[in-house]
Amino acid sequence: MARTKEFNEDQALDKAIEIFWHKGYNGTSAQDLVNHLGLSRSSLYDTFGDKQKLFVKSLKRYQKQNHDVLIELLENAPNIKTAFTEIFKQAVIESLQDRITKGCFMVNSSVELAMHDPEIAKIVHDNQKTVEDIFSKAIKKGQDLGQISDKQEARSLARFIFNNYSGIRVLARTGERDKQVYDDILKSIFALF
Template identity: 50%
Template sequence: MARTKRFDEEEVLNNAMLFFWHKGYNGTSPQEILDELGLSRSSLYDTYGDKRSLFISTLKRYRDTVTGDVIRLLETADNIPEAIKSLFQQSRNSCFSGEEKNGCFMVNSKVELALHDEEVAAIVKENREALENAFTNAIKRGQEKGQLSKDNQPRALARFIMNNLWGLTVHSKSGADKKVFDDIIRMTLSVIK
């Protein structure tokens, strides 16, 4: 007879995502994960598999939630410049909202693992492509509405915006102050108009 699980799998997965986001994959031991999540070894392995499988699940969770929210915002926005500005402000606020400077989980994972792990590389690539397509389509709509200049090719502008958004998260990990963020945001927004 199978045992009944005494934990919320979604909550545990979210907590695991936050833990990996904070410490990285290589910065966590299986025992630290068990301690952080309050699970027994058998519960972890029966539900999620090994440490790597849990990590892959958390990357997919990030893609579906955090990246998914960005994509939905871009797909439904009426005012594209305001939507892009909002994303930069959210990133800025997130980077300065607490003690921890975690950066972007997807960018961190790319830097830490993508060169050596094909599955992580594939998830990161899929995430980047989905974001790039959402930004590109939003920029096209903004150009058609006269909200954005047609001087820039939409895909190139999408890549520029994404690079600057991700750059903010890298700066947050290195301790950059709010002025650095404000300068990057101001310059990025001036280019897209």
Template identity: 40%
Template structure:
């Protein structure tokens, strides 16, 4: 008979996410996880299998958190331009508000692991495709309504915006100011005109 877990799996996963996000995969030891999560090694291995599986679960959880706000915006009746502008401003505000300057967990995973870990690479690539597809649909809608120029395809503009978003998430780990980032947002939005 399987023993009942005496911990909340999602709560522990959130703690693991925060630890991996703060330290990275390679710098996080099993002992760090045991200490931070408040569970023993056996419970961790029984639940997630190993450190790598726990990391993948944390990355998946982060993607769910990170996309929830954007999905709500998309479901609203706001014009496409306002949705994209709000998304960029929300992104900058979140990054600037993070006193630890952790950046984005997906971007951090990309730079640390994607070239050597096929599962992380697949998750990161799927994330890029999904975000670009959503942005392309918004841009297509904006072009159809006359909010955006049709000089470039929705797909190429979506790829450009995704690249800017990734760059913002990297430079936010430095001491870049909100004003400087607002300039980046303004230039990015001007590419849609």
């Protein structure tokens, strides 16, 4: 019927994730989006509706990407405890090498928007529930295999792990570059495991 889109919608979304992740929702202007996504205002609004809708779509995409990675890592791991340490080590590496410290897009959005935007609040809560379930399932398996201490309930441990993951991402967002600080935290976390 008509001409085809000159841009890939998913690629544009990934660009949107980048800029929202870096600058936050309120800190990102429509002009920032135009510049960073490399498409015109009209295309942007025609395709995604408005800024809030674009943000929601970006956050959901980010969420899915992260869940897939977590599931992949934990389900195929021969040793669950090792897999968890790898997940954290990876987060530390990212935190240290990130020239522009972005932290975690989900954590950032929780803090900035969850209490002011019900739709974001729902995403954040879904995320907590889902990650908690992924962790919990893996920990249970690890406990059955004798790889993880079963002194603590699996769900309790899962929530604890999630909490420390949030904390580390906040630390990264503050620009902490001292590896020793992260390692100290990890040492304590896995002493319990």
